[in-house]
Amino acid sequence: MKLHTRRGLLKGFIALVGLTAFSRKSIAEVLTPRATEGPFYPSPSMRFADTDNNLIKVSGAVKKAGGEIIQLKGKILSKQGKPLADHRIEIWQCDVNGKYLHSGDGRNVVYDSGFQGFGHDITDKHGNYSFQTIKPSIYPGRTPHIHVKVLKGERELLTTQFYIAGDKLNSTDGLYRRMSDEEAQAVSMVFTQKNNLIETNINVIV
Numbered sequence: 001m002k003l004h005t006r007r008g009l010l011k012g013f014i015a016l017v018g019l020t021a022f023s024r025k026s027i028a029e030v031l032t033p034r035a036t037e038g039p040f041y042p043s044p045s046m047r048f049a050d051t052d053n054n055l056i057k058v059s060g061a062v063k064k065a066g067g068e069i070i071q072l073k074g075k076i077l078s079k080q081g082k083p084l085a086d087h088r089i090e091i092w093q094c095d096v097n098g099k100y101l102h103s104g105d106g107r108n109v110v111y112d113s114g115f116q117g118f119g120h121d122i123t124d125k126h127g128n129y130s131f132q133t134i135k136p137s138i139y140p141g142r143t144p145h146i147h148v149k150v151l152k153g154e155r156e157l158l159t160t161q162f163y164i165a166g167d168k169l170n171s172t173d174g175l176y177r178r179m180s181d182e183e184a185q186a187v188s189m190v191f192t193q194k195n196n197l198i199e200t201n202i203n204v205i206v
C-alpha cells in the first residue's frame with residue numbers, strides 16, 4: 001500500500017473514531033428534562049397501603065383498573081451512561097376518567113378504586129425499573145402524561161413527566177411545548193405490542 005493512501009486511511013480512521021466518541025458523548029449528555037411536580041403528588045397519607053409497581057391492581061381490591069394496560073420500563077442511568085442501582089422511581093397519574101388520587105383534585109368525577117394512582121419501584125443492579133399501569137388518559141387542560149420522580153434514598157434527583165409520542169394534544173400543551181425536540185423525544189413513550197402486551201421503554205438520565 002502506498003504511503004499517502006495509508007495516511008489517508010489513518011486520517012479517515014481517526015476522524016471516524018473522533019466522530020463516534022463525539023456522538024456517544026452527546027447522546028449520554030441528553031439529560032432527561034425536568035418538569036414541574038404539579039399539584040397532585042399524593043402525600044403518603046393519600047396513597048393506598050399498596051404502593052408497588054403494579055398500578056392496575058390494588059391489594060385487597062376486587063376490581064382491576066379501567067384503561068388500557070401498559071408495561072412501562074427502562075433504566076435509570078447517570079449522565080456518563082452508568083446504570084444506577086438501588087434508586088427509587090415513583091410514578092403517579094390520573095385514572096381512566098381523569099381523576100387523581102389526591103384530596104386536592106376537586107373534579108366531580110368518582111375515582112377508580114381499582115387504580116393505584118401512585119406506585120414505586122427500586123432499580124436492580126443493572127439500573128432496570130418496570131411498572132404495570134395504564135396508558136395515560138386526558139386530564140382537562142393537559143396532554144396525557146405520567147408524572148415521574150427519581151430518588152436516591154431521601155434525596156430527590158429528578159422530577160419529570162412522560163408523554164405519548166405523537167399524541168395530537170402534545171402540540172397544544174404548554175409544558176410539552178417548552179421542550180426542545182431532543183428533550184421531548186427523551187420523555188415520549190413509543191408503544192410496541194408483543195403477545196397482547198403493550199410495552200414502552202424509557203431510560204431516565206439523571
Ligand SMILES: [Fe+2]
Nearest residue numbers: 038139145147
Ligand atoms: Fe398531571
